[in-house]
Amino acid sequence: MISRTIKILFISLLHLAILRCKPAKTKLQDLKKPNIVLINIDDLGYKDLGFMGSEYYETPNLDAFAKEGMVFYNAYAGAANCAPSRACLISGLNTPRHGVYTVSPSDRGDIKTRKLIPIKNTAHLNDTIFTLPQMLKSAGYTTASFGKWHIGKDPNKQGIDYNIGGSEKGHPGNGGYFSPYKIDHITNGKKGEYLTDRLTDEAIHYINKNKDTTFFIYMPYYTVHTPIMGKEDLVAKFKSKKGQNGQNRPDYAAMVYAMDQNVGRLLDALKQNGLEENTLVIFTSDNGGIRSISEQNPLRAGKGSYYEGGIRVPLVIKWPGKIRPKSTSTAPVSNLDFYPTLQHVTNPQKRARLLDGINLEPILYGEQPIAHNLYFHFPIYLQKYDQLKDQGRDPLFRTRPGSVIISGDWKLHEYFEDGALELYNLKTDIGEKNNLVEQNPAKTKELYEELNRWRTQMKAPVPTLINKAYDPTY
CATH class of the missing domain: 3.40.720.10 (Alkaline Phosphatase, subunit A)
Incomplete structure (x- = not known):
């Protein structure tokens, strides 16, 4: 009698375990x-x-x-x-x-x-x-x-x-x-x-x-x-x-x-x-x-x-x-x-x-x-829309040839015509008004080197040929 009770209990537990192992009903x-x-x-x-x-x-x-x-x-x-x-x-x-x-x-x-x-x-x-x-x-x-x-x-x-x-x-x-x-x-x-x-x-x-x-x-x-x-x-x-x-x-x-x-x-x-x-x-x-x-x-x-x-x-x-x-x-x-x-x-x-x-x-x-950098490369020229309102680097162009890296709160612009750099802390200066290149040479160097590594890896073309028609006094 005892062995029969144990056998029934064992079968019940086994059945319960099988039910628990069944996957939940999945919606289509x-x-x-x-x-x-x-x-x-x-x-x-x-x-x-x-x-x-x-x-x-x-x-x-x-x-x-x-x-x-x-x-x-x-x-x-x-x-x-x-x-x-x-x-x-x-x-x-x-x-x-x-x-x-x-x-x-x-x-x-x-x-x-x-x-x-x-x-x-x-x-x-x-x-x-x-x-x-x-x-x-x-x-x-x-x-x-x-x-x-x-x-x-x-x-x-x-x-x-x-x-x-x-x-x-x-x-x-x-x-x-x-x-x-x-x-x-x-x-x-x-x-x-x-x-x-x-x-x-x-x-x-x-x-x-x-x-x-x-x-x-x-x-x-x-x-x-x-x-x-x-x-x-x-x-x-x-x-x-x-x-x-x-x-x-x-x-x-x-x-x-x-x-x-x-x-x-x-x-x-x-x-x-x-x-x-x-x-x-x-x-x-x-x-x-x-x-x-x-x-x-x-x-x-x-x-x-x-x-x-x-x-x-x-x-x-x-x-x-x-x-x-x-x-x-x-x-x-x-x-x-x-x-x-x-x-x-x-x-x-x-x-x-x-x-x-x-x-x-x-x-x-x-x-x-996931922390990752953003990179932008623009080896081209885009002329101005509105000289007074564009807020470009100069009044003639929205974009001159260059590259940009955004890394965390920091953003570095590089310009190919004159090698100029601009460093901004977007957390404190989202309007990019205060160039911090001179105040933070270490961060400037770090981002400049990383930007160069990225361009090399991407085989990004950089313009180097001088335009003979260029007139700096024009």
Whole structure:
């Protein structure tokens, strides 16, 4: 009797142990790779949003979105203007590796004011580069782009399955924000249809149609790039509002507001299709704003400059269940980091062999951030926008040939024409007003040597040929 009782007890304990060893029931959503939506606004400044401190522009949808994910306060574009920045994002490679340094040509400005012959620019990404969309296709994603491509003539040859509005063109053309349009790969809507609205309509249609697939949607809106054109009713709305702190253009405010409305519509489409919980959304800008249009105080300069106003950008990443709402980060990151992060998240069959960014997941999940330097290389010239407002190193150029390193709180600029160095502590001087080269020679030497090591490793071309037409007295 006793042995039979022991046997029954043994069987019961064994059965209980087996039940405990069974894996927990896994939701289908946990096994499915996340949909990815990457919103890349054109020329939107670091402080052109309510949640980033603007008191003139109104961005209620993005303000709400920022509370649902992680806001980065030290986020950077890969370059200071659109073509190289987008090339960095889509390739995961820094500018010396792909050779896209600007929107061609690289010898901008008066020939008599350029001391060096700049490095020749590469207009588009080489088709041999394994792009972010191509990597995601290898991970099982369908891919779509709605808006400005600008890094090749045909997005379909660079990993995009479905393209609306994208080609080598970098802006919508004179008067081009209203139908009839002047961009490629789009049909005209009703006369007066607004391009930003139309691109969102197309993206929502795509979501509705492909909600049962795993998709990557790239939303490189043309807005808020010039020409500055807002809807009449929205322009009127901001004419009655007082501007402040260098932000006071009603037509630009109208563009920002329409952009916010459309991002809100896009996010609502994800919710309505039951996709919000399994969609990773990235919102950013391709470079800083144009300072003569919208100032980013206290940041110095704007688009085309490698001072903070030209490269520091807004960035929010949301992924429900993975990224804690209302979280923030001060870690220095750049759009070069998107590719390695998404590659690790999606685990594709074919991976990029070489990437210059880092995987952001430890930061996104609230773990110990990875300390890494940011590097920028621009062996080219970009002429001024507005001599009085640009805040460049000199009144003739937004950029002269040089390189930059950001390491922790420190930032070093090097200029190739005269070998000049500028050292700033961004923690105490985000406006880059006080050059500390003479006060801190040790830090200057440390960053200068590291910048040189990086250029050597990258085989970054440095212009050395003297321009015979240069006239220092001109």
